[in-house]
Amino acid sequence: MANSDNIFKPSLAEVLRKLDPDDSEQIMDYFKTQVLLMREKALLQASVREEKKLLVENAKLKDDIAGLKVQLQEKHRRRTAKALYAPAPPAPSPASAPSTAAPLVGGATSPLATTTEREGTSRRRRGERRGRTKSDSLSLVAEPRVDVSRFDLRIGRILSIRRHPLAEALSIQEVDVGEPAPRTVVSKLKGEDIEELRGSLAVLLCNVKPCKLKGVMSQARVLCCSASGDHVELLAPPPGSTPGDRITFHNYPGEPDRELAAKEKVWEGLQPDLRTDARGVANYKGAGFEVKGKGLCRAPTLTDCAIR
Known part of the structure; x- marks a missing residue:
């Protein structure tokens, strides 16, 4: 029945021939071209959507990898510090080991006692070798780096400022x-x-451990330069800087700590080397505070002074 119905249904080409015998072929070619263009457009839109989806997934994977890398570095640093500070087990002294040889008649010793003594001596020697190997491996472990790359220094904008209600100096x-x-x-x-x-821009140390100062929790440290007396100036970021820009140092690559351990006193150890030079440029051992692609941080007027 379906085949018999199709017999009485004229095709589009036949209808066009009847309506316009002269231009029917051109009209059919036009329809075919439009169909092909629509198919190509649909394929292109699908590929664009897929590409956008892949870009989003790729960005997410990059963020995950960066987070895992920071965690891995932190774990490696902790293991290294733990290995460095762990005391090595004392090696047993051969002279302190009690003799298990039982004397026999005439000053001889029992073969069983002699064998036991040999086994004890062998164990002591193996223990000494293991102790030396562990000490040697600990001496080869790299010390944790202590340089300015451990600081998470960022550009920040001061949104508001007010006096501390409990301390005039703060x-x-x-x-x-x-x-x-x-x-x-x-x-x-x-x-x-x-x-x-x-509204001013400033340089902040963002990975200090939060602490309460006169009842208010402080979550970062503003870096200033100061000369003799009470004259204090904020470090000025380079033009074009925006909140969140990272400060890096050319000679000191590496990822900053997630949080500076208070017991290591990293800030106290590195702060004496943070200074402005004769041009007012902030630096650490000659390496400038740099915002990549934008320039160096500097003091507005102070030169050759400490950064605190």
Whole structure:
């Protein structure tokens, strides 16, 4: 029945021939071309959607890999520090081991006792060799790096600033460092003109351990330079800097710690080498505070002074 129905259904080409015998072939070619174009457009749109999906997945994988890399470095650093500070087991002294040889008549010793003594001596020697091997392996373990690359230094914008209600020498800032929420920072910025710092860019150490200062939790450290007296200046980022920009050092590559361990006193050990040079450029042992592609951080007026 279906075949008989198809017999009485004229094709599109036949209909066109009847309607327009002269241009029917051109119209059919036009229809075929449009169908092919629609198919190609659909394929192109599908490939674009797939490409966007792959780009999003690729970016997510990169973020996951970066996070895992930081975790791996942190675990390796902790294991290295633990191995360095772990005491080596004391090697047993041969002289302190009691003799198990039982004397026989005439000053001879029992063969069984002699064998036991030999086994004990062999065990002691193996223990000494193991102790020496462990000590040698510990001496070959690389010491954890202690340089400025362990600092997480970022550009931040001071959104608000006010005096600390419990201490005249302190002020409280809310600072945007490129994160979803601003950080609260307690610092020694003081004076009658602190309100002028609202909206200013600054350099912040962001991986210090949060601590309470006069009842207010401080989540970062604002870096300033100071000369003799009470004159203090914020380090000025290079033009074009934005909150969240990282500061790096040409001669000191490496990822910063997730959080500086207070017991290691990394800040206290490195701070004496943080200074401004004769041009006012902030540096660590001659390596400038650099925002890649934008320039160097510097003090507005102070030169040859400490950064705190």
